[in-house]
Amino acid sequence: MNSLTRVARSFGRFWWDFLVGDTPEFFVSVLAIVAIAFAIRSVHVAAYLVLPSLTVIVLVASTLRGRKAGDVPDHEH
Amino acid sequence: MSTSSTVVLVLAVFGASAVEMVEALTLVVAAGVSRSWRSALEGSAVAVAVLAVVVGGVGLPLIHYVPINALRVVVGALLLVLGLSWLRKAILRASGHKAKHDEDAIFARTTTELGAGRAEASGRDGVAFVVAFKGVFLEGMEVVLIVVSLGASQHRLGIAAVAAGAAVVIVAGIGALVARQLSQVPENTIKMGVGIMLTSFGLFWLGEGAGVRWPGSDLAILVLIGVFLAVMAGTVGWMRSLVPPPTGADAVDATGVAER
Numbered sequence: 001m002n003s004l005t006r007v008a009r010s011f012g013r014f015w016w017d018f019l020v021g022d023t024p025e026f027f028v029s030v031l032a033i034v035a036i037a038f039a040i041r042s043v044h045v046a047a048y049l050v051l052p053s054l055t056v057i058v059l060v061a062s063t064l065r066g067r068k069a070g071d072v073p074d075h076e077h
Numbered sequence: 078m079s080t081s082s083t084v085v086l087v088l089a090v091f092g093a094s095a096v097e098m099v100e101a102l103t104l105v106v107a108a109g110v111s112r113s114w115r116s117a118l119e120g121s122a123v124a125v126a127v128l129a130v131v132v133g134g135v136g137l138p139l140i141h142y143v144p145i146n147a148l149r150v151v152v153g154a155l156l157l158v159l160g161l162s163w164l165r166k167a168i169l170r171a172s173g174h175k176a177k178h179d180e181d182a183i184f185a186r187t188t189t190e191l192g193a194g195r196a197e198a199s200g201r202d203g204v205a206f207v208v209a210f211k212g213v214f215l216e217g218m219e220v221v222l223i224v225v226s227l228g229a230s231q232h233r234l235g236i237a238a239v240a241a242g243a244a245v246v247i248v249a250g251i252g253a254l255v256a257r258q259l260s261q262v263p264e265n266t267i268k269m270g271v272g273i274m275l276t277s278f279g280l281f282w283l284g285e286g287a288g289v290r291w292p293g294s295d296l297a298i299l300v301l302i303g304v305f306l307a308v309m310a311g312t313v314g315w316m317r318s319l320v321p322p323p324t325g326a327d328a329v330d331a332t333g334v335a336e337r
């Protein structure tokens with residue numbers, strides 16, 4: 001493997017760990033939140049209530065999933 | 078840009094940089110103690126220089142050539158992913174569902190691994206250089222992302238870089254003073270605070286870029302911080318009640334957020 005391929009692989013692995021890692025639900029949920037933000041941006045009250053609410057739901061749900069999964073080793077940030 | 082959001086930006090970057098540098102410093106000290114201080118320090122210095130070049134090389138073009146709203150959506154999404162993952166981990170650790178980051182264990186493991194083939198005290202050692210470089214570079218890349226993201230989206234790249242640099246200097250200074258006492262740093266508490274700020278900034282910029290008008294403009298960031306702080310506190314308390322009664326030395330302390 002030449003050095004360019006190795007660098008490209010390392011670069012790809014860094015972004016994979018950063019964006020997806022052991023919590024792919026965050027990546028998918030944030031994409032959904034972006035789409036929802038564009039969809040409801042003109043409905044101001046809905047927008048600034050819905051976006052934080054969705055974020056809280058995603059955080060709590062993922063944390064609960066982490067509790068059920070137990071203390072498994074993962075990528076340290 | 079209001080003063081309050083600039084202060085929050087500085088706190089977020091400083092905290093994130095401090096957390097990552099504590100982790101990096103563990104590896105640098107381990108490489109220095111077990112192999113060669115000279116090479117470990119050289120490796121660290123080269124890594125910091127490369128990271129500074131990345132901040133300038135990526136951050137400045139972003140500010141000048143990418144439309145601000147597109148930048149804010151992308152940056153907001155990145156910060157939100159990063160902030161949520163930090164918050165999740167901090168909540169699991171504070172509530173006793175996940176082992177805390179143990180700098181002592183990492184230090185012991187690294188020094189054992191590096192122990193063989195120790196270089197002369199005054200000589201150069203390639204292994205120490207590489208371990209220190211990788212430790213600082215890999216931990217620092219996350220800080221670079223935060224510096225570039227927050228700095229570029231608020232046109233405050235200089236302030237963000239200075240805050241990150243200050244954290245590096247202070248953590249290195251403390252590291253030099255306390256040597257191997259890095260486990261005393263309340264890393265999970267800092268991580269929790271930074272996670273809240275990254276999540277709040279991320280959601281704010283994502284919404285701004287998409288065209289959402291937040292009430293109070295930049296002051297909405299402080300409201301979001303309050304919301305996520307309350308959610309975090311409630312979730313930690315609730316999840317702590319789901320943990321079996323603690324036994325012996327592994328018990329989480331009364332505050333739940335102190336490292337040990």
